[in-house]
Amino acid sequence: MRYPGATLTIDLDAVAANWRTLADRAGTASCGGVVKADGYGLGAAKVASALSGAGCRHFFVATIDEGIALRKSLPGDAVIVVFDGLMAADTAAEFDAHSLTPVLNSPGEIKSWSHHATNGGNRSAFLALDTGMNRLGLSPAEVEVIAEKPEFLDGIEIACVMSHLACADEATHPQNSQQRQLFDALRAKLPAAEASFANSAGIFLGAEYHYDLARPGAALYGVSRGCGAPEPMQQVIGLKAKILQIRIVDTESTVGYGATRSVPANSRLATVAAGYADGYLPSLSNRGFGFAAGVKVPVAGRLSMDLTVFDISNVPPDAIAPGDHIDLICDRQTVDDVADAARTVGYEILTSIGSRFTKHYTGTGT
Template structure:
């Protein structure tokens, strides 16, 4: 590796991450809280997140792909890692060598696992999201007969809102629990934890709220932000009133304007939806984004802080709830799109 300084920094708060997991664990009542660390721990860095949550007491980690499991396998006992997207016949030999547990979603996956010798597995039941999982008829047909099911799980579709679907999914899952022999049962994501004890069962699987996302209103009182972004000014210039800024000249300076260009763009996950809407900050002073966000660059109005110079750093406003409302991007997109060009530092 070289010693080049990245012009873009992702500051990650270890204490906030751990505090969020502990709060979600406490809200899970008699259930234990695991952790969804798929998609590189929602963009923060799976190895770093897993290490910190493991040391805090988390014992169940969920990824989507087998390569994600492989990337953290040296940090955990194999049985602590679950692979949500199931298994294909071509995966089985490597999966058995790795030792992580497949989440089997279809009768075909169950058959592949059984024919390869079976053993400990998790099973996804579709309680109404209509995405992945066994249907009630599959259970009635006995597809799980003889299977060593450790965890029967399902997934809530609308736990972030108070809708009848939540209770309907709960009832469907309770029916499945009554017919399936498994060691443990799991239904809740981050938002589902807040629906109450009826939804908790043995294990909850928080994701977005571990990383500072507010899955349901009210959680902002105790979920702490984990991510802070800063970027370096690459150039500062003074433009006259009427000067156009950025692609397609979508912004015209209404007055003489000091403009700064920073090293961030949609290739880093700072999406075009922030164009002429986002803000940066320095010493409590707001620096509005002007013009279009481009692949690697964003322009700011520096009039509020005219002494800023090339090489100075500014903080990017990235409150997840506010940014989601501003851009109509989800909190999940705002995190998982954060790119590899950030210098990530934990404190």
């Protein structure tokens, strides 16, 4: 993009450092990396390359299309696991063609993969168990059926049995141990295989949650666990939007659609080139903040599709001009700070960031 209105800076060295921190916390378990949703909006190819350079060998995506795209950016020995599984029986050959590993989430997928494997296709797959999320994965009753009929798994090599924690960001929540106990009980009914249970927050719950393979996602990108504990993760992104115009209002006026914000006479307003179409969430209307010349400035009025107005009345007039930038995410305002203002979570902030932002990468991750 020749004339960017806003720039998203992504520190690949910070991504790699965060992975190393998480890998260290995971102890004897291997540590993978979740790069679904285009690397949480930051560019899966670049992020995965940085993680690979740091030593990561397991990569998790949501869909087969994400896996096919990612395979081009990783060495041949990298394991790419597709959370959403086969999605259709006729995709099995595509998994083989691109060296992807499916997560089998249902008896139907197991049947399809068994047929594929016994007819000369790849045998390796992850097996998902539902231990309390009530999303994807085999129910306890379905595991019982498989335990009674082991031929159900004919041809399949279970590389790993996995499940997902619902409340890992609350370290004392009783569901954490309840899920872990159910996970162990269900695994005992299946053929022996490695196990994966811990997401980002799960890594910090202790060694009993680590098993053989941890699957951090948001923490790689600097997002808080949300538990109030000190965070060892480095900030990964910065976001700044260009000032298109500065206006001094002559009389008391309102700003934006719906006239939801009134400002007094002589207020100075800066309009920047970022709005809700770019993923700067509309819930930041009259709630969000930026930093202009190092000064904290509030969002004034409702966000527009392509524009946001900030009240810069407290910024020295000679400190900022059209063409300069207002920092939306920076060292003084993290992804989680913005999420708090928007009444959401850091995951949504990252994955909402739009394609119109110019991405600028720093570091290599090695």
